[in-house]
Amino acid sequence: MSEHAPALAMHGIRKRFPGVVALAGVDLEVQRGEVHVLLGENGAGKSTLMKILSGAVSKDDGTIEIDGRVVEIGSPRDAQALGVRTIYQELTLVPQLSAAENIFLGREPQRLPGIVDWRRMFADAGRLLTGLGVRIDPARPVHELGIAEQQMVEVAKALADDARILVMDEPTSALTASEINELFGTIDRLTARGTAIVYISHRLEELTRIGDRVTVLRDGRRISTCRVGEVPVSELIRLMADREVGEHFPKRRAAPGEELLRVEGLCRRSLLHDVSFTLRRGEVVGLAGLLGAGRTELARAIVGADPHDAGTIRVRGEVVDVRHPSDMIQRRVGFLPEDRKTQGLVQGLSVGENIALPSLKQLSRAGVVRQAEEERIASELVRDLRIKTTGLAQRAGLLSGGNQQKVMLARWLATRADVLIMDEPTRGIDVAAKVEIYELMNQLTARGAAILMISSELPEIVGMSDRILVMRLGRIVAELDAASATQERVLAAALGYAA
């Protein structure tokens, strides 16, 4: 252990997932007592890098040094033993247990083997929490605490574990301004004792407040590491956004026609605030935003998958009282959810059965399915969309990602839907299949359909949209014309940095 070795040094970290290179040789060095901010848009590789550090994902190549010593991190246990702790966006506390019990979960101080020394546990927990500068009764059940307090319990838990490297993933996303101040106070105390902190955030204003250095990742590469304040924020955004356009977008424009969908003043609890937009025949409207900006929530509220509190939804000019997904399906609006496996397909049913699911009533007489008709329509769609399957009877769960997405599309074409809401339509799909999906989108808009496309991939948003809406914190904060939009401008709006 040399005196000047960094607390953490990751060198040449590589990771491939099937079909995608998540990390292409990334370096990251964090000094003791430093807050190192990791920046990058969705999919840049931040979370994969941190998962490797915390032992949740194994690296393909590269070395990790902690305090100058090369270490192997094969499991979350290894990471903990080395003093690496991650505080995730979703807290991982047991709500019914007290703060103290959570802090010492699995490492309870014991009087005799198996007998918990409660007095010591509460005293130690109290000391840890006071040391963080917060006043939390260690005996209170965690579910009675606020989110910020729960986060403090997480931090205390990490410290009880002797964490010397703390990874914080968007820790402020659920906090109020005063709670954020408290958290930053705690972070200052931690760094004063020499804890190294890797801080992931999309809030650029936080960067200057607590960051010492910043590393920008893009497409699984380190683009730049610099001291905070050395480089203006606008330059950082440019570095994050300036992605190589490796894919070809076969965008063809259709002349926009009449309005098919109009959403006005849509609100849902703290998730959506006064969202309004329109969608016209022949248009692809891209919906951009960071994770958690409310894009999926918006789509789900429109199609009736989730309730909304206020606002009106019009389809072809007619106000629809959306209470159930069937209300929108009847009006020929189709929804392709982000997660095809859990929300889209019934994996155990056949390809044909999956295609027919929403139109089964139309395909039946007196409750009896007209099987010949069902098969005719399904096989036409399988042929038209070139779905690669061994036959209509093949189980949908066995298809590749691209073909599963085509089955979802076929499902809505069978209902003759002409408004399609596609949430991350090309996620987890290989490049060739992506292009096929884009071509299908072109064909659909040419035939007069309207598409709302949610995507976290900036090149896709810019490459395939006619208009771009940008969401941030549950609101639409910008509308950009495709002709003038750049990835940089979209990202700046999504980050809340006025373009």
Place this chain on the structure above:
Amino acid sequence: MTSAIGRRQIGTLAGLVALGALLTALTPYFLTLSNLLNVAEQTAINAIIAVGMTFVILSGGIDLSVGSIVALSGVVLASALQHEWPIALAMLACVAVGATCGLVNGSLIARGRLPPFIATLGMMSVARGGALLFTDGRPISGFSAAFRGVATTRPLMIPAPVILMAVVYVVGHFVLTRTTFGRYVYAIGGNEEATRLSGVRVGIQKALVYVLSGATSAIAAVTLTARLNSAQPIAGIMYELDAIAATVIGGTSLMGGSGTLVGTLIGALIMGVLRNGLNLLGISSFLQQVVIGAVIIAAVLVDSIVTARSGSSTRSAAAPLQKPQAERV
């Protein structure tokens, strides 16, 4: 498009045939027409209840109340007959009672969002208590020859309960494989959220499944009452476990979404043949329970090993009770 008989059902059928061959070798009485008809008759009641149970389990639920519903609908039927209601009307009342209990189950599950286990556990006790209250704990016995004929006539030598069983299976199979309702049952059991997002009113379909289960229990009660010439408020105890066992041995996944009625029928027959064979061999009823339990476990264990090897886990009865992790694309 859901095939009635898949590899899993062929496996179960092979098990039934092997069991039959073994018993044929061990005892000369097994493979006689009268004994086989006897087995079928003994199996009928469990097999009929298992039709409703299969729908329930396919939808991802469970129905623990079927045995108590047999008792409650049975004593209502008996009472109606004693008050000289026309037989058809009394039977209709019986089925209505069963269906109503099912509707309560279904409403609690679909509207009240209770776990099926809890809702039907409650109904198990409520219906049992209802049957005891209704009869003051005493059986109701002695019916007309015309009513007893429902269970005792043998058109073309075939016992009437076997014919009823066949009818229930043919209708059940048609509903499951050819109607929108049947398709929704598979879809809900396979992926409820995806089904809802496809515009299906999932709650109504789920409630219907329990109505159906209550109705098939009541149909079984008609046969049971006619055969015994008596309706007992303590009838049908443990029937729910027999019905679940038949369904699971028949290859229906407890996770929901996969299985067939053909499989369930074979599963019920395996249980019937096993009981019959053990009786013929003079094995004590205590040991019989042990053997039957072991067979249930073995059937599902074999299934688990086979599916683990073939690598597809979601369509198996043996899948662990947690939802399997979504595979990566």
